[in-house]
Amino acid sequence: xxxxxxxxxxxxxxTTYITSPIYYVNAQPHIGHAYTSLACxxxxxxxxxxxxxxxxxxGTDEFGQKIEKTARDTNKTPQALCDEFSSxxxxxxxxLNICNNDFIRTTQDRHKTQVQKLWxxxxxxxxxxxxxxxxxxxxxxxxxxxxxxxxxxxxxTGAEVEWKSEECYFFKLSKFGAILEKIYLEKTNFVLPKTRxxxxxxxVRGGLSDLCxxxxxxxxxxxxxxxxxxxxxxxxxxxxxxxxxxxxxxxxNYNKFWVNCKNRxxxxxxxxxxxxxxxxxxxxxGSFYNEDSLANATSExxxxxxxxxxxxxxxxxxxxxxxSKSLGNVVDPNEVMEKYGLDKFRYFLFATNPFGNDGNFSExxxxxxxxxxxVNNFGNLVQRTLTIVAKNFDGYIPKPSTEMETxxxxxxxxxxxxxxxxxxxxGEIIKYCSTANEFIDKSAPWKLxxxxxxxxxxxxxxxxxxxxxxLQIATxxxxxxxxxxxxxxxxxxGRAISHSQKINQxxxxxxxx
Ligand code: MSP
Numbered sequence: 001x002x003x004x005x006x007x008x009x010x011x012x013x014x015t016t017y018i019t020s021p022i023y024y025v026n027a028q029p030h031i032g033h034a035y036t037s038l039a040c041x042x043x044x045x046x047x048x049x050x051x052x053x054x055x056x057x058x059g060t061d062e063f064g065q066k067i068e069k070t071a072r073d074t075n076k077t078p079q080a081l082c083d084e085f086s087s088x089x090x091x092x093x094x095x096l097n098i099c100n101n102d103f104i105r106t107t108q109d110r111h112k113t114q115v116q117k118l119w120x121x122x123x124x125x126x127x128x129x130x131x132x133x134x135x136x137x138x139x140x141x142x143x144x145x146x147x148x149x150x151x152x153x154x155x156x157t158g159a160e161v162e163w164k165s166e167e168c169y170f171f172k173l174s175k176f177g178a179i180l181e182k183i184y185l186e187k188t189n190f191v192l193p194k195t196r197x198x199x200x201x202x203x204v205r206g207g208l209s210d211l212c213x214x215x216x217x218x219x220x221x222x223x224x225x226x227x228x229x230x231x232x233x234x235x236x237x238x239x240x241x242x243x244x245x246x247x248x249x250x251x252x253n254y255n256k257f258w259v260n261c262k263n264r265x266x267x268x269x270x271x272x273x274x275x276x277x278x279x280x281x282x283x284x285x286g287s288f289y290n291e292d293s294l295a296n297a298t299s300e301x302x303x304x305x306x307x308x309x310x311x312x313x314x315x316x317x318x319x320x321x322x323x324s325k326s327l328g329n330v331v332d333p334n335e336v337m338e339k340y341g342l343d344k345f346r347y348f349l350f351a352t353n354p355f356g357n358d359g360n361f362s363e364x365x366x367x368x369x370x371x372x373x374x375v376n377n378f379g380n381l382v383q384r385t386l387t388i389v390a391k392n393f394d395g396y397i398p399k400p401s402t403e404m405e406t407x408x409x410x411x412x413x414x415x416x417x418x419x420x421x422x423x424x425x426x427g428e429i430i431k432y433c434s435t436a437n438e439f440i441d442k443s444a445p446w447k448l449x450x451x452x453x454x455x456x457x458x459x460x461x462x463x464x465x466x467x468x469x470x471l472q473i474a475t476x477x478x479x480x481x482x483x484x485x486x487x488x489x490x491x492x493x494g495r496a497i498s499h500s501q502k503i504n505q506x507x508x509x510x511x512x513x
Pocket of ligand 1: 022032271316
């Protein structure tokens with residue numbers, strides 16, 4: 001019966017698709033990149049724990065003028081630069097212990113061919129025309145800005161701009177305003193946190209210009225089909241990674257995790273929300289419809305073709321200042337991990353700062369928070385409880401005298417996890433840890449043990465309850481600190497209490513700093 005149920009669950013498993021942005025290969029990975037990747041990892045692990053079948057995609061964004069320029073400045077070929085830096089991002093992913101299913105590089109053939117395929121669809125559907133572009137271009141952002149958007153002669157992002165005039169292909173983005181507005185207003189959770197919706201809404205309401213989607217002043221890009229002189233705009237190329245990594249049309253993964261998936265989530269930083277919430281859905285719709293068929297498509301059909309959620313997270317500063325190479329205050333995730341360990345790093349990034357808000361990284365806060373929650377609270381709870389099991393119960397978890405009910409922590413944090421309110425979920429878990437620590441203090445099992453058979457049974461009930469609590473806490477923390485939780489499960493010989501399994505005295509879970 002149980003097997004039958006499990007099988008059904010598997011067959012009906014929901015699918016979830018999670019993507020990180022693909023990272024530019026012109027600089028070393030820093031804490032911001034680690035943050036986005038970890039946010040995806042937590043969502044992926046949680047979805048799996050809930051029984052979903054998950055595909056988690058990440059990779060590197062390797063074309064464009066910026067990369068070409070960095071290669072020139074550093075005397076490398078663009079490809080050599082890409083190979084070198086892409087490997088740093090892959091190494092970072094491994095160090096962070098992220099569970100991505102694949103890693104795409106935009107210079108791979110499997111990507112380039114799909115970008116050209118998407119282009120051809122847009123072209124055949126009548127969305128692309130040739131024209132001349134004049135405007136302010138910021139290489140750093142790989143984006144054009146209108147005169148009215150400039151602030152003191154610079155892009156709104158602070159990037160330097162230069163005047164450009166060139167022949168280029170345009171995408172008729174101006175035709176998508178109404179449909180995008182409909183998506184923003186009617187497709188639930190399309191942009192999260194909800195506070196960010198206004199930003200894209202007002203951008204679209206301000207009127208969309210057609211978008212220049214090819215370049216002729218450099219070569220490092222995917223060629224425009226049938227016109228060698230042009231390369232495809234790097235954002236059109238980069239966004240396509242979300243479907244090229246799945247194999248695009250006809251591929252099993254594409255059908256499973258895009259076409260038939262109702263939970264496609266792009267995690268992005270707030271700086272790149274516009275590309276994901278405006279351009280990307282327009283490109284996707286343009287690949288399926290021409291102007292007439294788009295006008296006749298139902299909302300349901302349209303909503304199924306665009307991502308389900310674009311979650312824009314905030315930015316990290318260091319000790320209150322913007323991180324930058326020139327200030328020399330960029331936090332290197334590798335250094336933090338080497339110094340304090342992976343799980344403390346994973347934990348800190350999500351425990352303090354509401355996901356979606358900007359956060360500030362300070363080493364003092366890092367130490368205080370991880371000591372308080374992981375060392376003194378959770379780690380201590382495990383240590384105290386299991387020491388009593390080892391010392392007073394021969395290493396076996398005592399059987400309770402009656403059936404014991406404990407609060408269901410997993411249920412309690414589920415609503416927070418589904419809204420990506422990671423700090424709130426962690427807050428609940430830590431509150432639960434504190435309650436368990438108070439319970440052990442109050443019931444003082446070490447005293448009860450000395451009070452004869454009855455006392456020992458009472459102590460046994462306390463310890464049983466605490467073990468139950470620890471396993472629940474571990475389960476709920478697994479997405480955040482998978483390695484440490486694994487150690488807890490190993491000590492217990494599994495995820496559930498067994499009375500016939502001898503418990504090993506655990507090693508220290510978290511070192512105090
Ligand atoms: N290549 C584009 C994304 C293309 S996706 C189709 C890009 N790359 S990036 O390497 O510059 O940035 C990748 C991610 O790192 C972005 O989501 C960005 O918001 C994030 N971060 C970069 N610096 C950051 C902080 N200081 N703090 C938090 N995240 C930040 O954009």
